[in-house]
Amino acid sequence: MATALTLQHPSRSFAPLGRQAARPAPRPADRPAVQLESLGALVAYPCGKTIVEAGDPAETVFKVMSGVVRTVRLLPDGRRHVASFLLPGDVFGYAADEEYPCAVEAVGSVSLLRIPRARFEALLESDAAARRRFLSMVCGELSAVQDQLLLLGRKTAVERIATFLLATADRRARDGEPARDVHLPMTRADIADYLGLTVETVSRVLSQLRHQGLIELPQATHVVFRDRDALEDICAGDV
């Protein structure tokens, strides 16, 4: 089974491989500054552009520098699923096998760091600290994906949306401060495909939350939390 990973830093673990640029911040003793940036070159992709195709040889590891990308899987009849949204600092494209298992596309215009796979692997071989951080990222990703399984398998539409809004908001705010709003650069279709819903349902649920006074929608891409506690209750299923 071809396997690529689409990494996002585990939100509560230490700064993962590649987060240094965005956040110079607190660095425990055992962590030499690894300049992932020095291993690759910057590339820009316009909105909607496919960055890697499913089945392409996995020769490059990427790090998101700005913008957002989505990883996409398709069924033969066209049904689509978005496995994850990757934000600046996230790393993707490392595959144990020789092929990428899913496509990756630019949500808006993005800039990425392209790192040749061999160079990335050489870093892992030579730098024990980098290795530990990378393994930590991968494990964090696994845990996050399992939360998503629970969401898709057992949560209602409202719970999925509430979970998505809060989780997306808090991925940016690493300061401990709970976010008061969230920017959604992706379309309703992307959100729907990420949450296993339809565009109409996403739209309806957002409207419902707005009518209930839990959120405001000054623009389609901007959600302001008016009652964060209530949203958190919904996530947990306490309705």
Add this chain to the structure above:
Amino acid sequence: MATALTLQHPSRSFAPLGRQAARPAPRPADRPAVQLESLGALVAYPCGKTIVEAGDPAETVFKVMSGVVRTVRLLPDGRRHVASFLLPGDVFGYAADEEYPCAVEAVGSVSLLRIPRARFEALLESDAAARRRFLSMVCGELSAVQDQLLLLGRKTAVERIATFLLATADRRARDGEPARDVHLPMTRADIADYLGLTVETVSRVLSQLRHQGLIELPQATHVVFRDRDALEDICAGDV
């Protein structure tokens, strides 16, 4: 975010760390025989027993020697989701963080190899080949979990069941030969929680497939494929 992994070997990659016992088989040149068995002790658990609790300190890595275990996540109101079933040869319990993120329970009676986390990590530090195999397993697991996201997000009940039957059957048969039947040691409730369905739906769909002549059900735990091609078409959504 606490993160544990529940590993199962990527089905199409080389024998992963820990598969040696079950399969001495073809071993590429760069692979010294790592005796994971020599690092830990055997323990037995009776049917239904909880092996690790979510939130427990992640001090032990396990390898399934016989039987099947399930990894379970719960919502506060009791809704349950089974993230994975682990078969003999599979490794679980390695967490980047210090806590297990989900519970692991014995499906039948099982015997496990308990390996102290420190000893497992020491192996990874010292043995580059073991490290590569482990990373490969983790990446394979990530890819498999993403397939499961697609299943939960976009597939119908029949497609989920067909996918589950074939995937489970083929996890055992590593000979290339497509399996002609599959043994299901877990209950319908376990299957339902794994596929995001209810027991009733699982039962109904199996009956439907039986009436259509695609499978036989000599016992509830034993499924014989009568038309594997048709099942594969259903998986892909070609109905």
Add this chain to the structure above:
DNA sequence: CGGATACTTGAATGTAATCAATCACAGTGG
């Protein structure tokens, strides 16, 4: 055997999907 648990089947309900307009907005060209 008897009791419990697991599985199957049936009927009714409900949540989200589908089908179908309408609305909002950005970009373009008259």
Add this chain to the structure above:
DNA sequence: CCACTGTGATTGATTACATTCAAGTATCCG
């Protein structure tokens, strides 16, 4: 400047699939 066009978002009406509620049947284990 403003109508025009196209895309994305919202809202409404209806449908469908899986769930829920409710028996009934098989199987396992004492």
